[in-house]
Amino acid sequence: MTKVLVPTVCPYCGAGCGFFVSVERGKAVGMEYMPGHPVSEGALCSKGNAALEFLRHQDRLTTPLRRRGEGFVRISWEEALGLIARGLGDVIRRNGPGGVAFLASSKCTNEENYLLQKLARLLGTPHVDNCARLCHAPSVVGLNRTLGAAGMTNPIPDIGSSKCIFIIGSNLAENHPVIARWVHRAHEDGAVVIVADPRETPTTWMADLFLQLTPGTDVALLSGMAHVIIAEGLIDGDYIARNTRGFEALRESVRSSSPERISEITGVPPDDIVRAARAYASSPASSILYSMGITQHSTGTDNVQAISNLALITGHLGRPGTGVMPLRGQNNVQGACDMGALAEFYPGYGRSDDPETIRRFSSAWGVPALPKGPGLTATEMICAAASGDIRAMYILGEDPANSDPCSQKVHQALEDLDLLVVQDIFMTATARLADVVLPGAVWAEKEGSFTNTERRVQWSSKAVDPPGEALSDLEIIAAVGRSLGIDLGSPDAASVLAEINRTVPQYAGITRERLGEGGLIWPCPDPHHPGTPILHSAGFKLADGRASIVPVRYRPAAEGPGREYPLLLTTGRVAVHHNAGSMTRRSPSLLRREPDLFVEINPADAFPLRIAGGDPVLVETPRGGAEALARLTDRVKRGVVFMPFHFPGTNRLTSEATDPEARIPEFKVSACRIVRRD
Amino acid sequence: MAVYVDIRRCIGCRSCEVACERVHGGRGHVHVHFVGDSASVPILCHHCEEASCAAACFSGALHKEGSRTAFEVEKCTGCGLCSLACPFGVVWTEKIAHKCDLCEGRAEPTCVTTCPANALTTDFDLLSHRARSRAARAVATGGRR
Numbered sequence: 133m134t135k136v137l138v139p140t141v142c143p144y145c146g147a148g149c150g151f152f153v154s155v156e157r158g159k160a161v162g163m164e165y166m167p168g169h170p171v172s173e174g175a176l177c178s179k180g181n182a183a184l185e186f187l188r189h190q191d192r193l194t195t196p197l198r199r200r201g202e203g204f205v206r207i208s209w210e211e212a213l214g215l216i217a218r219g220l221g222d223v224i225r226r227n228g229p230g231g232v233a234f235l236a237s238s239k240c241t242n243e244e245n246y247l248l249q250k251l252a253r254l255l256g257t258p259h260v261d262n263c264a265r266l267c268h269a270p271s272v273v274g275l276n277r278t279l280g281a282a283g284m285t286n287p288i289p290d291i292g293s294s295k296c297i298f299i300i301g302s303n304l305a306e307n308h309p310v311i312a313r314w315v316h317r318a319h320e321d322g323a324v325v326i327v328a329d330p331r332e333t334p335t336t337w338m339a340d341l342f343l344q345l346t347p348g349t350d351v352a353l354l355s356g357m358a359h360v361i362i363a364e365g366l367i368d369g370d371y372i373a374r375n376t377r378g379f380e381a382l383r384e385s386v387r388s389s390s391p392e393r394i395s396e397i398t399g400v401p402p403d404d405i406v407r408a409a410r411a412y413a414s415s416p417a418s419s420i421l422y423s424m425g426i427t428q429h430s431t432g433t434d435n436v437q438a439i440s441n442l443a444l445i446t447g448h449l450g451r452p453g454t455g456v457m458p459l460r461g462q463n464n465v466q467g468a469c470d471m472g473a474l475a476e477f478y479p480g481y482g483r484s485d486d487p488e489t490i491r492r493f494s495s496a497w498g499v500p501a502l503p504k505g506p507g508l509t510a511t512e513m514i515c516a517a518a519s520g521d522i523r524a525m526y527i528l529g530e531d532p533a534n535s536d537p538c539s540q541k542v543h544q545a546l547e548d549l550d551l552l553v554v555q556d557i558f559m560t561a562t563a564r565l566a567d568v569v570l571p572g573a574v575w576a577e578k579e580g581s582f583t584n585t586e587r588r589v590q591w592s593s594k595a596v597d598p599p600g601e602a603l604s605d606l607e608i609i610a611a612v613g614r615s616l617g618i619d620l621g622s623p624d625a626a627s628v629l630a631e632i633n634r635t636v637p638q639y640a641g642i643t644r645e646r647l648g649e650g651g652l653i654w655p656c657p658d659p660h661h662p663g664t665p666i667l668h669s670a671g672f673k674l675a676d677g678r679a680s681i682v683p684v685r686y687r688p689a690a691e692g693p694g695r696e697y698p699l700l701l702t703t704g705r706v707a708v709h710h711n712a713g714s715m716t717r718r719s720p721s722l723l724r725r726e727p728d729l730f731v732e733i734n735p736a737d738a739f740p741l742r743i744a745g746g747d748p749v750l751v752e753t754p755r756g757g758a759e760a761l762a763r764l765t766d767r768v769k770r771g772v773v774f775m776p777f778h779f780p781g782t783n784r785l786t787s788e789a790t791d792p793e794a795r796i797p798e799f800k801v802s803a804c805r806i807v808r809r810d
Numbered sequence: 811m812a813v814y815v816d817i818r819r820c821i822g823c824r825s826c827e828v829a830c831e832r833v834h835g836g837r838g839h840v841h842v843h844f845v846g847d848s849a850s851v852p853i854l855c856h857h858c859e860e861a862s863c864a865a866a867c868f869s870g871a872l873h874k875e876g877s878r879t880a881f882e883v884e885k886c887t888g889c890g891l892c893s894l895a896c897p898f899g900v901v902w903t904e905k906i907a908h909k910c911d912l913c914e915g916r917a918e919p920t921c922v923t924t925c926p927a928n929a930l931t932t933d934f935d936l937l938s939h940r941a942r943s944r945a946a947r948a949v950a951t952g953g954r955r
Contacts, residue, residue: 163832165923167923172926175825175923175924175926176926177823178824178825178827180825181825181828181829181832181924305823309825312821312926312927313928316927317928320940320943320944332847334822337848337849707821707822707824708823708828721828721832722828725824725827725828765847766847767847
C-alpha cells in the first residue's frame, strides 16, 4: 500500500507553517516537513510535531450528544438537529433573534467562519463574534483607526531584512518559534534586536537590549520613546508631512514623557529608553513585532495606537524590513476576523452599523433585511447570558469556560442558558455545560483555507475522514441551517470560497485554483492580482490617503498591587502548550514536558512567604484562587508573578476589567497574593 | 557527519526533542537542557572520532562507520557499558542501547530540519562562518550596535 502525502496547514499558532500528513489505508500514519514553505522552510515547533497526537486521541467526540442529568447520552444527527431547531426556534419566538448569540472559531477555516456568521445574520441576530476578542481586538480597532488596515503590514520572511527589530509584549520564541529564525537572520545581518517584556524569556535571549518593564506600562514606555525621537530630531519630517495627520497633537501629548519620568513608571532605566528610541528611529528599516502583551490590557487600544505612532513618526512603514506586526495566536484568527465573525464587522470589514454594508450583503444573500450591528462581543455575550438577555448560544470550536477571565462567572452564565450548543472535537469545559454537543473535524479531516498572521491565505487539504459519525464543520453548519429553514448552499469549501470571492473585496482574486504552494497574501482584488505582501507602500486606505497619528496618554492598569493583594499577576504561554490546552494537554509528548500549572515568582518575594521551588501554593485574587506549583526564578522582577493560561485555574484569577473600545479583558495585569497551601 | 549546535540561536522550544521522539518510536536521542534562566542547549551524540561508547562495546554493536558512530541492533546485549562510557550522557540503555543514528534514510537529521530557530545544522562551515561574522562585527563596531 502506498503512502500519500497530503499538504496541510498547522492547526496551532498564526505563523501558518505547512506540513504533510502521510496517509496509508485512510489512516494518518505520520507527517513530513515542507521545505518549500515560505514561512517555515520545513521547520515545525514542538506543537506542530505533536499535532497527530490529538488527531488520533481516544477522547475525540464521535457522535452527537445530548445532556441527560449530569451526563450525556449519544443521539443521532437527526435528533440533534431537531433539538437545536426547536431550542433556537423557542428562544427566537420568545425573545426575538437577538436572544441568540454565535461564537465562531479562530481554529476553523475561512469558509466555516463565513458560513457561521452568515447563518447567524440570516437568523436575524447581530451577535456573532470570535475569540479574536480575547487576543487582537485592540489591533483591529487601533490599526484600522491609525493605518486603515488591521493586519501585519509586512510578511514574516521580510523580518529577515529588517535592521532594527523592536519586539514588545511578545514571547515569539515560545509562541511562534519559526519567526525566531527570521529574527536570527536579521540579527546576524547586523540588525539591532530590542525586546520589551515584564519577563526574561527565550525571546529576550535574542535581544541586544532588554527593557524589563512593569506590566501595564507599555503606553508610558512607547510615549517615552516618542518623546526622545521627537526631542532629538529623529523623526522623518517628510514622511509625516506627506502621509500622516495629527503629529502636533502627539508632540504635545508626549512633551512631559521624559526618559526620567517614564523610568519611574516603567522601571526601565532612562538610558535604555533613549538607546531603544535612537536605535529604532535611526535604522534604515525598523519593524515592530507585538502580541498579547500589548493587546490584553484595559489600555490595549491605546497600546496599539502608541505603536502605530512610533512607526508613523519615523516613516518605518510601507518598505521591506519595516512595519507594524501584530503576531496572531491561532491558525485562523486573522481569517475569522476577515470573514466577518466579529460583532462590529460584516465580511471584509464592512462596518455592521453602515447601511451600505447591510444593503450590499442583503442583496448578495438575497434577503430583504439583515441585522444592524454592532452586536455583542464575545465577552459581552457572557454578561448578557448572565443577565438573561441572551437565552441561547451556539459555540463553534471555542472554550470560553476556560479561556475567558473570571471563569466561575462564565460557567454560571453558560449553565443558565435555555440552550447551549457546542460544536467541538473534545469534551471541553464549555462542552460539558452544553445541552447539545456536535462532533466536528480537526484540520486534517476537512479542506478549506486558513489565513495566517501575515494575511497569507493557504489551502489545507483533507487527509483523513473524521472519526465515527463526526462531520466536517462546514457540513454541520449547513445542516443546522437547513433544520432552521435556511439554505446555506452546498457545504463544499470551494463553493463557499467562490462566494467569498464575490462578497469580500480583499479576497476577490483568491480563488481555489490559485491557492497552490505558498498561497496568496490579501488584499488580492482580482484573479490576476499577485497579492499584497507589503501594505501602505502607496499611502493609506483612510480619508485623503493619510494615516492618523492618535495621541494617547498613559493610564495605569485597572488593578494595582495593594496591601491585601501585594503582587502583580501576569499571564502568558509556554512553548509546549497552546491556549486553553484542550489539544496540547491531550498530546502526551507535550504534556510530559509541562504537566502542571506553575507560578513563576522571584526568590526575593518567595523567601518571606516561606515558599521554596516546587512547593504547592495557592494564588488568590479578589475573583478566586488557583493551586499551582511555585517556580522560583529571576525571570520575573520582584513584585511580579507569572502563570501560563493553558490549565484550568489561571483564568479563575484574571481580571474582568476590559478595554473601553475593543472590549478585551485585561488578562495581563491582576493584583494577587500567594500563600503556601499547607 | 554530526549535528552541530549554535547555542546563540537555541530558543529552548524543545521541537528537536519532540521530533526525534516522533521518528524514533517514542524514544528520543536529544535533550534540551536549560542553563539557569538565560540559555538552553540541546545535548546530543557528537559521533566522536574516538568514541568511548564504541570502545566500551565488547559485542561490536556500537562501532565507527566513517565519521558516524553506528549501531547494529542485532549485536547489542543490553549490557549498558556504552551508557557508562559516554562522557555526554547521550547513550541510554533500555533493554538495548539507544543513541542518535543521524536519522539514517532521511535527507538530513529530523532535529535539523524541524529546528524553528535554525540552531541545529550538519554544516560545520556555516556555524563557524556565523561565529566569525559575529566576531568581525564586534571588532568593527567596538561591541556597539
